[in-house]
Amino acid sequence: MTGITVVWLRSRLFRSYLRRFLLLWIAGKIANAATAAFLKLPPLAFRPGTELVVCAFELAVLVAFIRRANEDILLGNIGLRLPVALAPLVLLHFALSLALSLLA
Amino acid sequence: MIAGDSITVSLGGRAILQSAFVDAVPGKITVLVGRSGAGKTTLFDILVGRRRPDGGQVRWNGERVPQPSLALLARRGLFYHPDRSWLALSLTAADHFALIGRSPDGDALGVTPWLGRPVGTLSGGELRLTELALGLALAPTVALLDEPFRGLEPRHREQVAAALRLLAERGTAVLYADHDVESVRRTADRLFSMEQGATRLVEGCRERPLHEWYHAWPM
Numbered sequence: 145m146t147g148i149t150v151v152w153l154r155s156r157l158f159r160s161y162l163r164r165f166l167l168l169w170i171a172g173k174i175a176n177a178a179t180a181a182f183l184k185l186p187p188l189a190f191r192p193g194t195e196l197v198v199c200a201f202e203l204a205v206l207v208a209f210i211r212r213a214n215e216d217i218l219l220g221n222i223g224l225r226l227p228v229a230l231a232p233l234v235l236l237h238f239a240l241s242l243a244l245s246l247l248a
Numbered sequence: 249m250i251a252g253d254s255i256t257v258s259l260g261g262r263a264i265l266q267s268a269f270v271d272a273v274p275g276k277i278t279v280l281v282g283r284s285g286a287g288k289t290t291l292f293d294i295l296v297g298r299r300r301p302d303g304g305q306v307r308w309n310g311e312r313v314p315q316p317s318l319a320l321l322a323r324r325g326l327f328y329h330p331d332r333s334w335l336a337l338s339l340t341a342a343d344h345f346a347l348i349g350r351s352p353d354g355d356a357l358g359v360t361p362w363l364g365r366p367v368g369t370l371s372g373g374e375l376r377l378t379e380l381a382l383g384l385a386l387a388p389t390v391a392l393l394d395e396p397f398r399g400l401e402p403r404h405r406e407q408v409a410a411a412l413r414l415l416a417e418r419g420t421a422v423l424y425a426d427h428d429v430e431s432v433r434r435t436a437d438r439l440f441s442m443e444q445g446a447t448r449l450v451e452g453c454r455e456r457p458l459h460e461w462y463h464a465w466p467m
Contacts (some may be wrong), residue, residue, distance in 0.1 A: 156343045157336050217334035220296070220318030221327060221386070222348055228319075 152224065153232065157215070161206065165233045168202040169240055190245035199237040203230060249274060249421050250326065250390045252295050255304035257287070257445075264290050266445040267304070272390055272421035277412055279432045280425040282442030288425035289331060291442075292394050296321060296328050325389030329396060331425075333375055337368030341378045350385040356414055357381045357407055373404035380411045391415050393424035397431045409435050 152158055176198050177187035207226060210216055219229050251271035257264045264287045272278050282288050293299040295306055297316035306316045308324060318328055335344055342363045345351055352359050357377045362370055367378060376396070383391055396412070397405050412435055416422050426432050432439070439453040 151347070151349055155347045156339050157347055160336065160338060213337070214330065214332055214334040215336050217318065217328065217330055218336060218344075218347075221322050221334075221382070223319050223323040225317065225319040 152229065157218075158229070158232075161210070161230065161233070162236075164209065165202060165206055165236065168205055169237055172198040172202050173241070173244070186248075188245050188248035190242050195238060195241050199234060202237065203233065206230065206233070249309055250295060250321070250392065250423070251307040251310075252291055253305050253307055255291060255294055255301045257290055257294070257299070257301050263445050265294075265301070268442070268445060268447045270295075270423065270440050270447055271307075272392070272423035273438065274389070274421045275416055275419050276437040277416050277422045277424070277435050278438040278440065279436040280423065280440045280442060280447070281427060281432055282425075283427055286442045287445050288427075288442060289394055291447075292328075292330075292392060292425060295392060296326070321390075327383040327386050327388035327391045329379055329383060329391070329393040331394040331398065333379070335367045335375065335379060335382075338366055340364055340366055341370075341381075344378070344382055345385060348382060348386060352381050352385060355381075356384060357411055373400050376400060377404060377407060377411075380408060384411060384415065387418070388415075388420055390421045391423070393422070395426055396424055397426060397428060405431060 173188075176194060180187045180189070207216075207230070210219075210226065216226055219226060249272055251269070253269055255265050255268045268287070268291055270278075270280055270291060280288050280291070290299065294301045294304075295316070296318045297306070297320070298318065306313045308316075308321065313321070318326070322328070335341075340363065341359055344367070345363075352363070357380055359374075359378050359381045362374055362378070367375055370378065380396065383393075391412075393412075396408050400408060409431070412422055412424065416437070436453055439450040440447045441450050
């Protein structure tokens with residue numbers, strides 16, 4: 145496995161990261177919205193800079209969990225670097241945040 | 249083939265590795281022996297790019313690897329087994345084999361009975377065998393293992409030793425670290441002894457009688 149492949153995206157390991165990332169996204173969104181409301185800004189508006197910071201924080205937490213469980217070694221043994229393995233989650237974060245802002 | 253050449257590491261002013269050298273040879277089981285804390289794990293961490301050395305280099309097939317990483321070397325044929333569990337505990341053994349796109353290789357390690365169980369529910373021995381079965385299935389050109397026998401009961405030790413021999417017979421360059429004289433004596437084709445951060449190749453280890461092993465042991 146040299147990069148993002150269908151095998152990786154369909155794997156149960158990636159799906160487990162997806163589930164954890166969704167929970168982190170919800171937590172991040174609540175914190176972001178609360179901060180925005182406190183600053184009298186639209187709570188669910190899409191602000192790219194803020195989204196980038198929140199997304200980086202979510203990924204940092206997820207990476208900490210993965211490293212703590214030594215699963216980065218599992219990914220390494222199949223030739224997958226962590227940034228590559230988790231790249232789809234960045235797209236997911238921005239897609240969800242944008243969709244929510246359009247719905248709000 | 250992987251090699252660590254003139255590897256030097258200091259931590260807090262203390263030299264952990266001093267111009268250490270180790271390599272692995274295709275079709276042979278090479279063992280790095282040394283007491284606990286001698287720097288074996290540090291040397292392995294450097295070989296797979298999990299730690300940067302102060303000096304020295306990692307070579308793959310004789311060529312310097314400027315920035316080694318496990319993923320990069322795995323794509324070239326490395327399998328790395330650290331001294332701790334590295335499988336995703338919520339997934340089953342079968343999920344792990346699906347992830348690498350292979351099936352257990354002839355079930356040399358007898359993992360079939362627990363393929364459907366989450367690996368977090370396996371015993372330490374079953375977990376280790378599952379990890380090594382994945383390594384076998386990956387058909388690596390180099391296998392790097394940190395204390396593969398640690399904490400195993402005799403039955404599982406025999407299976408792990410057989411797996412290492414099977415890898416070597418298939419042409420894999422096997423390099424593992426250990427400090428148990430009996431395990432090493434039964435499996436080693438080549439031996440590097442590590443003392444005070446430096447390594448030396450012990451010639452003719454297969455022919456040595458047991459008392460000489462104990463005499464030469466770096467403890």
